[in-house]
Amino acid sequence: MVQPLSYQYPDSHVFYRKLKRRYSCIVKGDGVYLYDETRRRYLDAAGGAMVANIGHGVAEIAEAVATQMAGIAYVNGTAFTNRAAEELAAELAEVLPASLRFSYFLCSGSEAIEASVKLARQYWHARGRQSKWKIISRTPSYHGNTLAALSLSGREHYRALYQPLLIDFPRIPAPDSYRHPGCEACTGEALEQEILKQGAETVAAFLAEPIIGSSAGAMVPTKEYYGRVAEICRTYDVLFIADEVLTGMGRTGKWFACEHFQIQPDILVLGKGLSGGYAPLSAVVAREEILAPLAQTSGGFNHAQTYSHTPVICAAGLATVRYLKQHKLVQRCHELEQVFFTKLSRLKEFGVVGDIRGKGLLAGIEFVKDPDTKEPFTRAEKFAERVTDAAFRNGLILWPNTGHVDGVNGDIVMLAPPFIIREEQIEEMVALLERSLDQVATEAQSNCV
Numbered sequence: 279m280v281q282p283l284s285y286q287y288p289d290s291h292v293f294y295r296k297l298k299r300r301y302s303c304i305v306k307g308d309g310v311y312l313y314d315e316t317r318r319r320y321l322d323a324a325g326g327a328m329v330a331n332i333g334h335g336v337a338e339i340a341e342a343v344a345t346q347m348a349g350i351a352y353v354n355g356t357a358f359t360n361r362a363a364e365e366l367a368a369e370l371a372e373v374l375p376a377s378l379r380f381s382y383f384l385c386s387g388s389e390a391i392e393a394s395v396k397l398a399r400q401y402w403h404a405r406g407r408q409s410k411w412k413i414i415s416r417t418p419s420y421h422g423n424t425l426a427a428l429s430l431s432g433r434e435h436y437r438a439l440y441q442p443l444l445i446d447f448p449r450i451p452a453p454d455s456y457r458h459p460g461c462e463a464c465t466g467e468a469l470e471q472e473i474l475k476q477g478a479e480t481v482a483a484f485l486a487e488p489i490i491g492s493s494a495g496a497m498v499p500t501k502e503y504y505g506r507v508a509e510i511c512r513t514y515d516v517l518f519i520a521d522e523v524l525t526g527m528g529r530t531g532k533w534f535a536c537e538h539f540q541i542q543p544d545i546l547v548l549g550k551g552l553s554g555g556y557a558p559l560s561a562v563v564a565r566e567e568i569l570a571p572l573a574q575t576s577g578g579f580n581h582a583q584t585y586s587h588t589p590v591i592c593a594a595g596l597a598t599v600r601y602l603k604q605h606k607l608v609q610r611c612h613e614l615e616q617v618f619f620t621k622l623s624r625l626k627e628f629g630v631v632g633d634i635r636g637k638g639l640l641a642g643i644e645f646v647k648d649p650d651t652k653e654p655f656t657r658a659e660k661f662a663e664r665v666t667d668a669a670f671r672n673g674l675i676l677w678p679n680t681g682h683v684d685g686v687n688g689d690i691v692m693l694a695p696p697f698i699i700r701e702e703q704i705e706e707m708v709a710l711l712e713r714s715l716d717q718v719a720t721e722a723q724s725n726c727v
């Protein structure tokens with residue numbers, strides 16, 4: 279018999295993500311901490327889902343949103359522009375790579391990814407090259423959960439159930455300097471081979487996260503890799519779309535992760551940290567050369583959504599970008615990188631920590647059964663989940679990811695604390711993580727006896 283949900287949640291009408299879990303109700307956020315209604319405190323070491331870059335409870339952002347709401351909350355982007363969208367785009371243009379100056383605002387990363395591939399397609403169509411439509415992406419990768427964004431994502435456990443609904447885009451292996459250093463994927467050659475296999479005249483764009491987010495645990499490819507990728511894209515007339523939903527807005531210690539590799543994408547996608555979680559905001563940022571053919575042919579981007587360019591949401595983004603600038607938080611994120619990774623390196627003492635990698639205040643910790651052979655845990659052992667659950671019990675919020683090794687196995691936890699974190703809070707975070715790993719190890723031993 280199917281057990282009624284009300285048995286689990288007698289007092290709620292919310293359709294939760296996990297239907298068998300009892301959720302704590304968070305009522306307040308302050309800096310790096312969250313508080314639930316029982317006054318329990320959690321250190322948000324993952325910034326939610328790598329979102330809360332400026333920390334929780336920043337009054338300036340709330341005030342800016344309230345002011346905008348009281349003035350004009352909504353106008354449709356087809357009929358009007360608004361000051362918040364204009365000023366946000368101008369603030370972004372000041373920090374974006376020089377060639378990227380035009381922003382189109384949406385609400386989620388997935389939407390913006392889908393809009394970016396539509397833009398790439400429309401660009402080639404407008405240039406009279408209608409056969410170019412395919413988008414090459416990588417495995418592992420994550421570009422979102424709506425159907426086309428999921429089709430572009432190399433994350434098998436998210437895809438499997440929906441396989442019949444997905445579009446069959448080509449994917450190449452992502453570089454992996456931990457498990458497969460120097461392989462064809464790491465040198466960029468895999469991209470050229472795939473373009474030739476598909477036929478360059480069919481390929482519109484290559485979509486990649488410059489530093490690979492949660493799906494590969496903050497994997498940082500080399501400058502040479504991106505140099506080669508840029509060269510290949512130029513040779514075969516393939517646009518480069520940088521998915522900086524997670525890495526953009528300072529998370530890796532520079533405004534945009536592509537700056538670490540001196541690459542200037544044709545289209546750049548932002549989300550998460552753009553509003554630091556204060557409103558659902560994302561952006562597709564494009565070079566002028568990408569937009570000009572659209573202006574000259576159909577006269578516009580053939581894409582619209584109710585909440586594109588919405589004033590109240592753009593106001594949250596504008597206040598967030600100004601806050602980042604005013605408090606020099608991107609610089610701070612860069613300066614904290616060393617202390618963050620030095621403290622995290624203590625975790626290498628645990629025999630299950632295979633690799634600790636990342637940039638700025640973005641780290642991925644990869645767990646393995648054996649650091650010498652890099653053998654992963656089996657999925658049945660649910661190692662990443664066990665660490666995340668133990669941390670949760672200790673009041674530490676982590677972000678787990680699984681399956682990056684072969685689509686099934688592979689255990690990672692991500693750390694992405696707010697940029698305002700203090701050194702003693704980094705110490706607290708690492709100490710809580712050590713305690714959690716100790717507990718998982720003890721549990722494992724007691725299960726063996």
Ligand code: PMP
Binds near residue numbers: 491
């Ligand atoms: N791209 C990347 C790199 C992401 O990390 C995410 C979200 N984790 C997305 C796209 C999708 O963003 P959203 O969940 O806002 O749709």
